[in-house]
Amino acid sequence: xxxxxxxxxxxxxxxxxxxxxxxxxxxxxxxxxxxxxxxxxxxxxxxxxxxxxxxxxxxxxxxxxxxxxxxxxxxxxxxxxxxxxxxxxxxxxxxxxxxxxxxxxxxxxxxxxxxxxxxxxxxxxxxxxxxxxxxxxxxxxxxxxxxxxxxxxxxxxxxxxxxxxxxxxxxxxxxxxxxxxxxxxxxxxxxxxxxxxxxxxxxxxxxxxxxxxxxxxxxxxxxxxxxxxxxx
Numbered sequence: 560x561x562x563x564x565x566x567x568x569x570x571x572x573x574x575x576x577x578x579x580x581x582x583x584x585x586x587x588x589x590x591x592x593x594x595x596x597x598x599x600x601x602x603x604x605x606x607x608x609x610x611x612x613x614x615x616x617x618x619x620x621x622x623x624x625x626x627x628x629x630x631x632x633x634x635x636x637x638x639x640x641x642x643x644x645x646x647x648x649x650x651x652x653x654x655x656x657x658x659x660x661x662x663x664x665x666x667x668x669x670x671x672x673x674x675x676x677x678x679x680x681x682x683x684x685x686x687x688x689x690x691x692x693x694x695x696x697x698x699x700x701x702x703x704x705x706x707x708x709x710x711x712x713x714x715x716x717x718x719x720x721x722x723x724x725x726x727x728x729x730x731x732x733x734x735x736x737x738x739x740x741x742x743x744x745x746x747x748x749x750x751x752x753x754x755x756x757x758x759x760x761x762x763x764x765x766x767x768x769x770x771x772x773x774x775x776x777x778x779x780x781x782x783x784x785x786x787x788x789x790x791x
Contacts, residue, residue: 564786566629566777567622569594569615569653570747571603573716577633577747577770584752584774587788588629594618596634601715602687603636611637612649619656627659629781633747635769636690638665639697660780664747664769667776669701675765677741679704681734683727684745685711685719694745709734716748724750731758744768 566588570577572595582589596618598611615637619630630653632638638646646665653661672680680698682705684691695705709730713719727749735742741764744751751768758766778790 564588564629564781564788565625565627566591566631567594567619567625567627567657567659568592568631568633569596569619570633571596571598571637571716573598573720574633574748575720576750577631577773580750580752580770581631581774581777584771584791585778585788586791588777592622594622598716600717602685602690602713602719603634603640604689605640605693608637608641608645612652615649616652616656619653623656627657628784628786629777630654630657630659630661631773631777632661632663633769633773635664635668635746636686636693638663639668640690640693642697643700660784662773662776662780664773665697667772668743668745668767668769669698669703670776671767671772672703672741672743672765673701675741675767677703677765679706680741680743681706681736681739682708682743682745683710683731683734683749684708685713685722685749686746687712687714706739707734707736719746719748722749724752724754727751728754728757732761735762735764739764741765742767747773
């Protein structure tokens, strides 16, 4: 009989979406404990990264005695704002502290898009312009051009938490163009669980969100360890 798989999600303290959606996409991981990272009430900026990194490591301390198979570093913006090298450093710090395999949302985003052969994407975000510029740079440094980008331009986490899945779906459909070859919805707070299937069916192009890419990468990482996990 397969043993229970133990996973930990590490997200900003305001995040209400990633835990339930990862559990739905990878039921073998549920229930998933969540380490909540203290953060500013506004959306993250590049200058917040040092303090956010320290807060991330502090957030996992209560779980230090537990042995996890997987740790999910689930803040999209904190991952991409520091660039690939900065994201890799945080992944390594989490691996050292927990002894677990670590999947980051920023890394999963690139892996999922590359898996589908994506070289250009239409992008939907909730971020302010400086953060959108950071996302554009991160994608381009990984060989993925941003064809077009639309945002909710949320100034605070409260605004971010009020966005509905229907609003995400509507903005996504306004963002893609007849020339779009893929679509990515960034941010692990935006609700996308049901919208992704609708968008894939309607657009007939690769469609990913931060959470779905993370769930897919998590299932792959665990399966590679001999712990088969289904990704729905």
